[in-house]
Amino acid sequence: MPESITGRPGETIELTDVTKRYPGQAEPAVEAVSMVIPAGEVVVLVGPSGCGKTTTMKMINRLIEPTSGTITIGGTDVLTLDPDQHRRDIGYVIQQIGLFPHKRIEDNIGLLPKRLGWSRSRVRARVAELLELVGLPADYARRYPRELSGGQQQRVGVARALAADPPVMLMDEPFGATDPITRDHLQNEFLRLQREVRKTIVFVTHDFDEALKMGDRIAVLRPRSVIAQYDTPEAILAAPADDYVASFIGAGGQLKKLALLRLRDVELAPAPRVGGLPRIVVDATVRDALDLMLGEGSDVVLVTGDFGDDAEVLGSLHLQTVMGAAAGKAGNP
Numbered sequence: 464m465p466e467s468i469t470g471r472p473g474e475t476i477e478l479t480d481v482t483k484r485y486p487g488q489a490e491p492a493v494e495a496v497s498m499v500i501p502a503g504e505v506v507v508l509v510g511p512s513g514c515g516k517t518t519t520m521k522m523i524n525r526l527i528e529p530t531s532g533t534i535t536i537g538g539t540d541v542l543t544l545d546p547d548q549h550r551r552d553i554g555y556v557i558q559q560i561g562l563f564p565h566k567r568i569e570d571n572i573g574l575l576p577k578r579l580g581w582s583r584s585r586v587r588a589r590v591a592e593l594l595e596l597v598g599l600p601a602d603y604a605r606r607y608p609r610e611l612s613g614g615q616q617q618r619v620g621v622a623r624a625l626a627a628d629p630p631v632m633l634m635d636e637p638f639g640a641t642d643p644i645t646r647d648h649l650q651n652e653f654l655r656l657q658r659e660v661r662k663t664i665v666f667v668t669h670d671f672d673e674a675l676k677m678g679d680r681i682a683v684l685r686p687r688s689v690i691a692q693y694d695t696p697e698a699i700l701a702a703p704a705d706d707y708v709a710s711f712i713g714a715g716g717q718l719k720k721l722a723l724l725r726l727r728d729v730e731l732a733p734a735p736r737v738g739g740l741p742r743i744v745v746d747a748t749v750r751d752a753l754d755l756m757l758g759e760g761s762d763v764v765l766v767t768g769d770f771g772d773d774a775e776v777l778g779s780l781h782l783q784t785v786m787g788a789a790a791g792k793a794g795n796p
């Protein structure tokens with residue numbers, strides 16, 4: 464991986480007593496929010512429509528100015544910075560992608576680096592490495608946005624946000640407009656990408672399942688962005704702070720817990736010496752394994768290192784272990 468892509472790691476964002484009152488509104492849209500968003504993590508803000516998620520996020524890049532309170536990034540108070548320069552230093556991805564229709568993909572991605580005065584050859588190299596990073600063919604650089612599918616355009620949106628290698632990225636329902644299959648695909652790709660770039664990411668959604676999947680931590684917000692619970696997905700599922708948080712988890716909390724647990728993090732039993740057992744790859748989740756057990760009517764599955772019938776068998780997983788995992792006993796942290 465070229466150094467420039469992973470060059471600038473994420474920085475810690477800290478909000479202290481941040482309040483936003485829109486002019487003419489009786490109630491603040493955001494009231495006295497304090498939270499630390501650790502460097503290199505994905506923090507998801509989740510809550511009902513109108514609770515203040517977007518307002519909270521846009522105060523971080525000063526698209527919206529806080530009424531009071533302090534926001535620091537890497538220890539620097541963002542209110543002391545030049546707003547335009549500050550905004551350019553933060554990646555921003557929104558649902559309505561916002562690509563320029565009359566500019567080629569390379570010019571859409573290269574816009575900010577060009578404005579920052581990068582040489583043409585450096586911009587071209589950056590565009591090429593970003594296209595590769597988000598999984599698009601190199602020759603798409605010459606295409607126009609209308610020549611790409613919605614999901615491909617969304618990938619260009621992510622590439623553009625990463626163009627100047629920002630330490631912080633803000634993502635407002637970035638995959639909201641895509642169909643469920645494309646969405647799942649984009650989420651998986653984004654998680655893979657984030658493992659490489661390790662930016663600090665603030666991600667807004669109203670879909671709790673998306674929050675569980677994407678977040679290293681989740682902030683469940685009440686109206687005015689009051690934090691109901693701020694913790695890891697596992698901790699929130701295991702012990703929701705109150706009925707409000709529990710209502711987001713909804714039905715199937717145990718299954719959601721199993722969907723967070725990868726087979727590689729579970730202690731496997733030795734493989735039994737019988738033929739014909741269902742096989743599942745170690746990258747899958749315990750929930751996938753349970754699904755397979757139910758589908759095949761088998762209380763044991765073989766776990767393999769890779770796809771295919773020749774793949775190495777790493778061990779086996781039994782239904783009893785799955786039940787233990789739901790109760791929080793089988794994890795191998």
Ligand SMILES: Nc1ncnc2c1ncn2[C@@H]1O[C@H](COP(=O)(O)OP(=O)(O)OP(=O)(O)O)[C@@H](O)[C@H]1O
Pocket residue numbers: 485486488492510511512513514515516517518519669
């Ligand atoms: N420019 C504005 N002027 C006045 N009120 C506003 C303005 N922008 C947002 N609000 C109000 O502030 C509150 C929070 O809005 P915000 O967009 O932050 O919520 P949200 O949680 O992101 O909602 P959604 O999920 O529907 O996008 C809402 O009650 C909204 O009506």
